[in-house]
Amino acid sequence: MKEIDITKNDLVPKHTLLNDGEKLELFNQYEITLRQLPRILVNDPVVQNIGGKVGDVVKVVRKSPTAGEALYYRVIVRG
């Protein structure tokens, strides 16, 4: 059986988990709280791939046609 690595697909941008320090830095930079972030489900295939837990923040490095590279953050929520 072939092993499928979905994170290699062109459609899937790079997801990384933030540690507590980076989280705090993010909240301070934009003056926001965890609840205000866009969400991603805990059973999302990519989240399961990187082993995220509910309450973690995922940093997404998107390829953007206008900016080249764009940062986006999502908080993991229960699906």
Added chain:
Amino acid sequence: MSEQSQKEFELPVKITEEIEQISKELRLSKEKKEKLVEEVRKSYTRGMFEPGEGIGIIAAQSISEPSTQMTMRTYHFAGTAGIRVTYGLPRLIEIFDAKKEPETPMMTIYLKREFNNASEAANLAENLVEKKVLNIVKRISLNLNENSIEVEVLDKRKIESVSKVVKEMIKNSNVKTKEDKVMVAVKTENVKELQKVKEKILSLQVGGVKGVKNAIVRKEGDDWIINTIGTNLSDALKIKEVDERKTYTNDIHETASVFGVEAARNVIIREAMKTMQEQALDIDPRYVMLVADMMTFAGDINSIGRYGVAGAKTSILSRAAFEETIKHLVRASIRNEVDNLQGIFENVMIGQVVPAGTGMFELIVKPDES
């Protein structure tokens, strides 16, 4: 944004790269390059939206105005090679309504480098198409004496796979093979029952990928691509010739379940832009990106409309003003909901300054800082 990040925000990667490239081409000195960066930064800042600007409305207008020029009907091209797909306005509506199943689901399959040639592509295309017993049977007959069904197969090589699926899927049966026939004995006296089993045998899948109705090979640059009607991404990716790095489907929900919500967002943008470019409409991708961001905000796919983004608004008055007024008012009164009047709609309704543009800001006086 806080003060600090506003002062020293970074220019987007693409612009930085372009500056590097141009300064290399024109052999700019260090001072000139710095000046260029400063100028670009200035005009970039000018191009930014001001805080409080209603970008949602601008995006909505920028997409809808050109969309009125789109073809309303889907035409049928008789005789042209390729696959007929939904396009134009119907497809755009399909995307933004986040329909569970698109009218013409389609996969675009790329092959791995070592299989990237015409014969492999043709071979795979053939194998992708779902085959049922019905498609490979020469004759099927009922033997009422022995209460059995005889399936005569066109290709003798397929006989193994037929008897295998029948054994698996038909309960209480005794399967035997004889030359090019599969004999299925069923424990029943009832002819009607036997007929039912026969129908069931005919609809069993013996090969291909479930859901794929047709596959067409075409060449794009150096790549051989297979377009399929009907999608089944998770099964197609398991095939060893398929390149999982590029293969995709136009089904947004399927993408979300296989590749995740961020990939689904990319499909929304790609499909919406493609649909509009086919109609020669030039829309800034930023607007479509904004819409896609709203659709994927909650982690799953929400449609733009009464059951999706618009129905999830917090304000009761705003929801009631959009569609299904009575339903929302009744429900809100039963649940004892409170409208905090923080949105645009509700403030227009009661005649207050709307929290957009300059109305978004209030003065805070700090008396001790003189």
